[in-house]
Amino acid sequence: MDDLIWAPAWNLHKLIVNGEISAVELIDSVLARLSAFEPKIHAFRTVCADQARDAAQKADTMLKSGATLGPLYGVPVVLKDEPWVKGVPATGGSLLFKDFVPAQDGTLAARLKTAGAIIIGMTNVPEFYTWSRTANRLGPETLNPWDLRRSPGASSGGTGAAIAAGVAPLGIGSDGGGSIRIPSAACGLVGLFPTPGRIPDTGSFSYSRVASMGPMARDVRDIAIAMDVLSGPDGIDPRPCPPARKFTATLEDGVAGMRFLWSADYGHIDVDPAVAEQVGATASKLMEVGAVVEKADFNIEASWPWFTDFLRGESVYGNSKPCFTNSPEFVERCLLPGNFERLMEYNQEGFKAEPVTRDDYRAAQKWVEDLGNKVEKLFGKYDAIFSPTLPVVAPILPKSLADPYPSFCCGTYYTAIANLLMLPALTYPAGMVAGMPVGLQIMGRHGREDQVLRVARALELVQPFKSHPELI
Numbered sequence: 001m002d003d004l005i006w007a008p009a010w011n012l013h014k015l016i017v018n019g020e021i022s023a024v025e026l027i028d029s030v031l032a033r034l035s036a037f038e039p040k041i042h043a044f045r046t047v048c049a050d051q052a053r054d055a056a057q058k059a060d061t062m063l064k065s066g067a068t069l070g071p072l073y074g075v076p077v078v079l080k081d082e083p084w085v086k087g088v089p090a091t092g093g094s095l096l097f098k099d100f101v102p103a104q105d106g107t108l109a110a111r112l113k114t115a116g117a118i119i120i121g122m123t124n125v126p127e128f129y130t131w132s133r134t135a136n137r138l139g140p141e142t143l144n145p146w147d148l149r150r151s152p153g154a155s156s157g158g159t160g161a162a163i164a165a166g167v168a169p170l171g172i173g174s175d176g177g178g179s180i181r182i183p184s185a186a187c188g189l190v191g192l193f194p195t196p197g198r199i200p201d202t203g204s205f206s207y208s209r210v211a212s213m214g215p216m217a218r219d220v221r222d223i224a225i226a227m228d229v230l231s232g233p234d235g236i237d238p239r240p241c242p243p244a245r246k247f248t249a250t251l252e253d254g255v256a257g258m259r260f261l262w263s264a265d266y267g268h269i270d271v272d273p274a275v276a277e278q279v280g281a282t283a284s285k286l287m288e289v290g291a292v293v294e295k296a297d298f299n300i301e302a303s304w305p306w307f308t309d310f311l312r313g314e315s316v317y318g319n320s321k322p323c324f325t326n327s328p329e330f331v332e333r334c335l336l337p338g339n340f341e342r343l344m345e346y347n348q349e350g351f352k353a354e355p356v357t358r359d360d361y362r363a364a365q366k367w368v369e370d371l372g373n374k375v376e377k378l379f380g381k382y383d384a385i386f387s388p389t390l391p392v393v394a395p396i397l398p399k400s401l402a403d404p405y406p407s408f409c410c411g412t413y414y415t416a417i418a419n420l421l422m423l424p425a426l427t428y429p430a431g432m433v434a435g436m437p438v439g440l441q442i443m444g445r446h447g448r449e450d451q452v453l454r455v456a457r458a459l460e461l462v463q464p465f466k467s468h469p470e471l472i
Contacts (some may be wrong), residue, residue, distance in 0.1 A: 005166040008219035009075045016074035023059040023074035030076045034167045042140040043162040045081045046089050047121040055118045073116030078162045078171040081122040083108040083204040092205040093125040093136040095342040106203020107234045115229040123158030127344040132403045132410035146469040150394040151404050153183030160187035176211035178415030181427040185439025186394035191216040192223050192426045195447050197239035199230045206323040210419040220457045224248045238320050242447030250450050255458045256290030261382040267299030269413045271391035274433045279388045279440045282430035285462045302416035304409045306367045313361025372421050387414045389427040389439030424449040428456045429465035
């Protein structure tokens with residue numbers, strides 16, 4: 001069964017459907033690997049061993065009965081501790097919710113189960129997803145399987161570490177500024193931030209209008225299959241859903257004739273020259289299959305103070321219903337005596353901050369609008385914008401609970417622009433620098449995850465990334 005550890009989800013599904021392995025055999029193998037490596041990487045908040053075995057037994061029974069099988073039938077999946085799963089503790093990484101057990105599946109969990117996926121567990125997060133380290137007061141901090149001294153990359157770091165360690169081929173993260181793409185880059189994975197609204201966040205600790213849950217994997221086809229399963233309105237999430245697309249249908253269409261813009265630094269980012277060289281070389285590989293990759297001077301910047309004012313203003317003055325962790329009821333609960341003291345210090349500081357004024361919010365809206373106009377001009381000429389996902393390799397974790405990145409923006413130097421402008425963006429493993437994986441970010445037009453996935457698949461064909469960490 002060890003030969004299956006690094007197999008993609010689509011291949012595991014095929015093996016089970018063809019009767020070459022059983023779902024029970026696969027889940028037992030996955031749980032054995034989890035038990036072996038979880039004490040080293042601390043990727044999980046909750047392991048659903050009994051529920052996973054029960055689901056695997058039912059899956060094997062379904063196969064024998066001739067029932068219609070979903071596209072993820074029998075596939076082990078890990079979920080960031082954000083979407084709610086019936087009967088499984090959902091903590092949001094906080095002591096305030098350590099005893100919360102949802103009575104019903106959220107939309108995302110329900111769609112995964114309908115597709116036949118088997119949920120292995122809920123992965124570790126920073127409290128309420130608001131810090132650059134996968135750390136909270138519920139247990140140990142998650143570590144990067146490639147180097148246990150280093151960060152796995154922010155709030156979806158538990159999912160990234162679990163997939164990189166071979167515990168599961170597919171996982172779900174969420175991304176409000178880069179938290180799918182950053183851990184995917186740091187852990188050598190493919191990770192997609194979908195257009196916000198594409199995947200409903202109903203039944204979850206949702207935290208931002210410009211955030212989205214999305215898939216993380218070692219294989220581009222797995223990402224496309226997950227998008228086919230998870231996408232589409234549920235009639236409850238108030239955000240508009242982009243026009244429906246079948247993401248697996250166009251995956252192999254190639255990039256001949258497409259034009260891409262490459263920037264190593266977005267005009268202002270202090271990027272490690274070795275990272276820029278490696279990622280740029282990967283981007284240029286697409287010229288071998290008929291694409292045009294151009295370098296041009298431009299400056300686009302997601303200023304953290306503006307970003308913060310915009311997000312806080314959206315919660316207070318925006319037109320849509322506040323996301324779960326920005327709702328008045330949630331804020332009130334966190335501020336209650338006895339609860340406030342149990343929060344992580346970085347969240348205490350956030351709750352103590354002065355409220356954003358309407359004028360500050362309007363100024364931030366204007367800044368986002370200007371940024372959008374600048375990026376829209378670039379998309380008038382190019383099909384996607386390429387950059388590094390991170391300007392450095394996954395950083396070594398400080399002994400204190402400090403931000404491990406060179407300047408305070410939680411590693412979101414390149415990634416936050418896609419969130420602010422609600423554009424899909426994917427990171428693809430672009431090779432190795434100093435023994436650590438680095439990522440190429442592919443940012444596309446609004447609602448065009450299909451194009452972004454086509455580009456990633458073309459890269460997978462010309463420069464596959466099949467390396468794995470050597471866990472001690």
